[in-house]
Amino acid sequence: MLMNAPRGTKDILPDGIGQWLYLEQKIREICGCYGYKEIRTPLFEHTELFQRGIGDTTDVVEKEMYTFTDRGGRSITLRPENTAAAVRAYLQNKLYAGTALTKLFYIGSMFRYDRPQAGRYREFHQFGVEALGEMNPAVDAEIIILAVRFLESLGLKDLSLSLNSVGCPQCRPVYRQRLQEFFKDKLSGLCEDCQSRYDRNPMRILDCKHEQCQQLSIGAPEITDCLCDECRDHFSRVQEYLRTAGISFQLDPRLVRGLDYYTKTAFEVKYAPLGAQSAVAGGGRYDGLVEEIGGSPTPAVGFAVGLERVLLALEQQQLLPALPDAVDVFVVALGENVQTAAFQLLMAMRSAGLSAQMDFAGRSMKAQMKQANKANARFVVILGEDEVREQAATLRNMQTSEQEKVTMKEIINKLCAEVKG
């Protein structure tokens, strides 16, 4: 217990950090390219922000939040996603001032209390993008393209992009009513969950995985048939832009995002080989959220990518670049009397920009040589009492096994020349 990280959390160890740095670098690269600026918001927020933003009846808010009362009696929640917080920061800091369109991205930990399984953790990492202030469907497209291109840039193939429109406050109620009419006499055949969904959010019945519910929902009206003129037009223009960009997608009238704030465009990128948790990215437009949180009506679009899932996929496909870590020089010191001189030399090498290591345990030469070998050292500098007396050291090339005596004065220059050449 004491020695175990809490359930659903993981340490990222030195051996694994390279993957994360690589991912983050790719993220910053593409976001810079598309003109999105990084933002970092607190890991926790007032509980109310998520209740209002995400929606009281969503699973995330109902059963997955890490909520606690702080010492001041405030209800605080570890962020389960970053869109609501980004919008909060956008409003609080008036990021809308001076521009029509604010483009943000973030990378960070999110927290959801859920049973861990492949590709799902209680603390997990998302990369996400938000574009606030523009209703033009070109922005929807830009966002989707960014998500797809990002994943492609990592080498992933066979991604599938699903696209839908979930309507707006004008047309969604119409659809909702039509759905309820459709399911009215089928209600008793639906699973328990769906029976309660019938009242709360009938659209969710459509993507229920129960056989029965699937069967019963055959022939159900589709949202795309009920869209108002504005939503219909918006949707078709998004598709146009995507086609123009050469992005392939499938329309999925049953795609319903789990968070209440979505309007119009909803999309999801799947990577099938991942198994049960194959959704790698998801997002859409959320024109009502800014107002919900207390700002003036502001159209917005965004998405989030699950980084653990991406990493899982990259691992499966062996797409992670392996960076062999080598060290330029390993200093071998023979005997206590030369420790100080060796230490001095080590520091001088580092000051010169060389990567240098040495053994501090006072071990035998053989042991130190083994260590140098294991550390992948290109050169070994041997310092014994003779050398110190002569103000020199033995320089050994570990690849060729050639070695020569070099004076203290020239050794660093020589090494620098060798390493850089």
Place this chain on the structure above:
RNA sequence: GCGGUUGUGGUGAAGUGGUUAACACCCUGGAUUGUGGCUCCAGCAUGCGUGGGUUCGAUCCCCACCAAUCGCCCCA
């Protein structure tokens, strides 16, 4: 919240109701005086997830808990 599988050293793992818990890797030391990668030798779990119970006796049997893992719900 529900279900399946699993839980032996740093790692991968064999194993038994009863003196010394295989084997491999890793690691550490050594194979004539200051030289690595190959080879050889030696060392390396008073302990078998935790807590109870059964028993003369349990790592091996039973129960609970915890954790890992996969799935359901939902999501990234």
